Structures are given as structure tokens and as C-alpha cells.
Amino acid sequence: MYGVGILKGLGVTIRHFFNTYVEDLRYVGKKLNSTQEFERRQGAGSSGIYTVQYPEEKIAVPERFRFVPFLVVEDDDHPERPGHDWCTACGICAKVCPPQCIWIVRMEDPVTKRPIPQPEAFFIDIDICMNCGFCAEFCPFDAIKMDHDYELADYDRTGVHIHDKDKLSKPFSYWRSIAPTTAWEEAVDRGGWEHIDIIKQKQKTGAPVAKPGAAWDSPYVPPIVPVKEEAPAEAAATGVPAAGAAEAATAATEMPVEDAAKEERRKKREAALARKHAKEQDGEG
Ligand code: SF4
Ligand code: SF4
Structure with missing residues (x-):
């Protein structure tokens, strides 16, 4: 049916419009007053249409942004x-x-x-x-x-x-x-973290290839390990990885990458915010 796409588009716009007021009511009085609220408001979790004080404040762009x-x-x-x-x-x-x-x-x-x-x-x-x-x-x-x-x-x-x-x-x-x-x-x-030609070359010579989700043998590509994963008690006590710890670490790198990515982005935003607050305090002082 003609016009369905237009109606859908208008629906999205109207949803965002009303979300703005719902968000404002939910966070009335505390919005932007704390680091946590500020971070949430600029992150992917916020909704509605709102204004930030650019360039002091910037909205985090999604990964697919280009x-x-x-x-x-x-x-x-x-x-x-x-x-x-x-x-x-x-x-x-x-x-x-x-x-x-x-x-x-x-x-x-x-x-x-x-x-x-x-x-x-x-x-x-x-x-x-x-x-x-x-x-x-x-x-x-x-x-x-x-x-x-x-x-x-x-x-x-x-x-x-x-x-x-x-x-x-x-x-x-x-x-x-x-x-x-x-x-x-x-x-x-x-089939690996490196350039495709290097991977092919290594495969020919039998050299180890740093693969995502497997043991990390590449010193210049640090692993993304989800912060939520906690070391088993045995490993924590001895400082030596327990038998299952290596497997757990491998599993940890295998696909919770989305969680890890979110965590990484959250940390970056926190660090940026900390720098921003430090600058503001320097300015006040
Ligand atoms: S360089 Fe050309 S192909 Fe690449 S994003 Fe710009 S316009 Fe598109
Ligand atoms: S490898 Fe080819 S397609 Fe890719 S950036 Fe270079 S010229 Fe462009």
C-alpha cells in the first residue's frame, strides 16, 4: 500500500517527540546534575530529542556512525x-x-x-x-x-x-x-586480526595467526576482555591461572564482544568526562 513508509517515518518522529517529554519528567531535577546522569544522557541509552551545550558537551556517536x-x-x-x-x-x-x-x-x-x-x-x-x-x-x-x-x-x-x-x-x-x-x-x-596478505603468508609458512576468540598471541593487538568476568577464586589466591581460567578467558574473548565494546565505550566516555570535570575545576581554581 502506498504511503506506509511515510506513515512509519512520521510514527518514529512522533515517538521521539513524546519520548523527550517522558524523559524530561523521569529525570526532572537530576538531569545533567551528576556525572552518571550526564553520561547516561549522552549515551546510547537516552531517548527523545534534546539539546546539548556543544562543543563543551558532545553526544556519543554509535558504532555505525560514518x-x-x-x-x-x-x-x-x-x-x-x-x-x-x-x-x-x-x-x-x-x-x-x-x-x-x-x-x-x-x-x-x-x-x-x-x-x-x-x-x-x-x-x-x-x-x-x-x-x-x-x-x-x-x-x-x-x-x-x-x-x-x-x-x-x-x-x-x-x-x-x-x-x-x-x-x-x-x-x-x-x-x-x-x-x-x-x-x-x-x-x-x-581468519585473523592481521592484514589478509599477512594471514595468508603465515598460513603458508605455518606461523601462528592471531585469531579473534582464540589464544592471544599478538602483542600489538590487546585482547578485549569483558570487565564483568571475574577470575576464579583459585587463580585470584595463587596468582596462577587455574585449569579452567584459560578456557574461561578464551570463552570471554569469544563473543561477549558487544558487552566488551559497550564497556570500552563506557570507560572512554567516563575518562572524557573526568578530563572535562578536571578542566572545569582547573578553570574555577
Ligand atoms: S570517498 Fe567516495 S565512496 Fe568513500 S564515503 Fe566518500 S563519497 Fe563515498
Ligand atoms: S586497498 Fe584498494 S579499495 Fe582498499 S583503500 Fe586501497 S585502493 Fe582503496
């Missing part, structure tokens, strides 16, 4: 290839980008002139980018991702908004921190 893309590179403390690009300069993202705002120059061997699967230059014009996320969807190497950083306004639009490779590159640990669940799912699909 702003202009960034390029994934290895962390600086990666044991084998620190700072190495995940991008292979295949050019697929540039081809699928609807407004054609990606430019890539592939590296080449200075002697043989043969192409090297790495980008020498990579540019994205963020004024043209429409944040569709196609580039991230189509990249076969999980090398380009949508960012959460939306504070990119500037007075100069001639050069500052053309992001070059340096500006675009962010470590893999950053991607894990803003999108823990998605990063975990991608790692499951790839």
Missing part, C-alpha cells in the same frame, strides 16, 4: 611492519566512489618500474565526499574505513579539506577502538 574515510595502517609498535599501509593501491575504492573524490598513485620500483602494491599518494577531497561508505564496503583489504571524527570544519577550503595520505592514515588500533564489534567481525571473516 564520516569521511580514513586509511588503516599498522600500529607503530607492530613487530614486523610498523606503520605499514593496509591499502594495496588496487584502486577499487576510487572506481566505486560515486562523486569520484579519491585519487591514488601506486608506488613503483624505481629500478624495474614494476608496480608495488602500496599507495605512494592517496587523496580524498572531503568537501566532495558524501560519506556514503561505498569505499569502505568495497575495499577487499579492509584498508579504508569510515571515521567518527566529524569536527573537520576549517576556514580554508582550498587545501585543508583535501586529505592526503598522512592525514588519512590512522592505526589499526584506532579502528578497533571506534568500531570494536565491526573490527571483530571483519577479523573473523579474514
Whole structure:
């Protein structure tokens, strides 16, 4: 039937509208007056339409939030290839980008002139980018991702908004921190936490691959362990993991990732709030 979608959309808007007043009544007198309320109001658990005092206050963005893309590179403390690009300069993202705002120059061997699967230059014009996320969807190497950083306004639009490779590159640990669940799912699909080429290489040579949900053998990819999990009494008393503790730890990394991700995001927000309060107190003092 025609118009059902429109009615559904209007229903969502009306629900949010009334939720605003319900929330206001539920938290009347205590809203924003405590760290806990402030944190709840800015988190995913709040509902309704409301205003925050931006830029002092910011609403936490959901994991699926997407702003202009960034390029994934290895962390600086990666044991084998620190700072190495995940991008292979295949050019697929540039081809699928609807407004054609990606430019890539592939590296080449200075002697043989043969192409090297790495980008020498990579540019994205963020004024043209429409944040569709196609580039991230189509990249076969999980090398380009949508960012959460939306504070990119500037007075100069001639050069500052053309992001070059340096500006675009962010470590893999950053991607894990803003999108823990998605990063975990991608790692499951790839068969390990590392770049797909490295995983294949390791599989060929029989070297151990750091897999999500299995023993953590990768020093530069710290495990996400749910905070709720408590060590068994035996382990706590002796300091040595009990027989079941290793299994429990493995199980803990196996799928409560959503809980862990929420916990991680909650901790980050708490830390940001603590910094904010400390700054306010410094200002008062
Ligand atoms: S970001 Fe991905 S799709 Fe784009 S060139 Fe690099 S590897 Fe290819
Ligand atoms: S998000 Fe969309 S518009 Fe922006 S660079 Fe990627 S494909 Fe192009």
C-alpha cells in the first residue's frame, strides 16, 4: 500500500517527540546534575530529542556512525611492519566512489618500474565526499574505513579539506577502538586480526595467526576482555591461572564482544568526562 513508509517515518518522529517529554519528567531535577546522569544522557541509552551545550558537551556517536574515510595502517609498535599501509593501491575504492573524490598513485620500483602494491599518494577531497561508505564496503583489504571524527570544519577550503595520505592514515588500533564489534567481525571473516596478505603468508609458512576468540598471541593487538568476568577464586589466591581460567578467558574473548565494546565505550566516555570535570575545576581554581 502506498504511503506506509511515510506513515512509519512520521510514527518514529512522533515517538521521539513524546519520548523527550517522558524523559524530561523521569529525570526532572537530576538531569545533567551528576556525572552518571550526564553520561547516561549522552549515551546510547537516552531517548527523545534534546539539546546539548556543544562543543563543551558532545553526544556519543554509535558504532555505525560514518564520516569521511580514513586509511588503516599498522600500529607503530607492530613487530614486523610498523606503520605499514593496509591499502594495496588496487584502486577499487576510487572506481566505486560515486562523486569520484579519491585519487591514488601506486608506488613503483624505481629500478624495474614494476608496480608495488602500496599507495605512494592517496587523496580524498572531503568537501566532495558524501560519506556514503561505498569505499569502505568495497575495499577487499579492509584498508579504508569510515571515521567518527566529524569536527573537520576549517576556514580554508582550498587545501585543508583535501586529505592526503598522512592525514588519512590512522592505526589499526584506532579502528578497533571506534568500531570494536565491526573490527571483530571483519577479523573473523579474514581468519585473523592481521592484514589478509599477512594471514595468508603465515598460513603458508605455518606461523601462528592471531585469531579473534582464540589464544592471544599478538602483542600489538590487546585482547578485549569483558570487565564483568571475574577470575576464579583459585587463580585470584595463587596468582596462577587455574585449569579452567584459560578456557574461561578464551570463552570471554569469544563473543561477549558487544558487552566488551559497550564497556570500552563506557570507560572512554567516563575518562572524557573526568578530563572535562578536571578542566572545569582547573578553570574555577
Ligand atoms: S583503500 Fe582498499 S579499495 Fe582503496 S585502493 Fe586501497 S586497498 Fe584498494
Ligand atoms: S564515503 Fe563515498 S563519497 Fe566518500 S570517498 Fe568513500 S565512496 Fe567516495
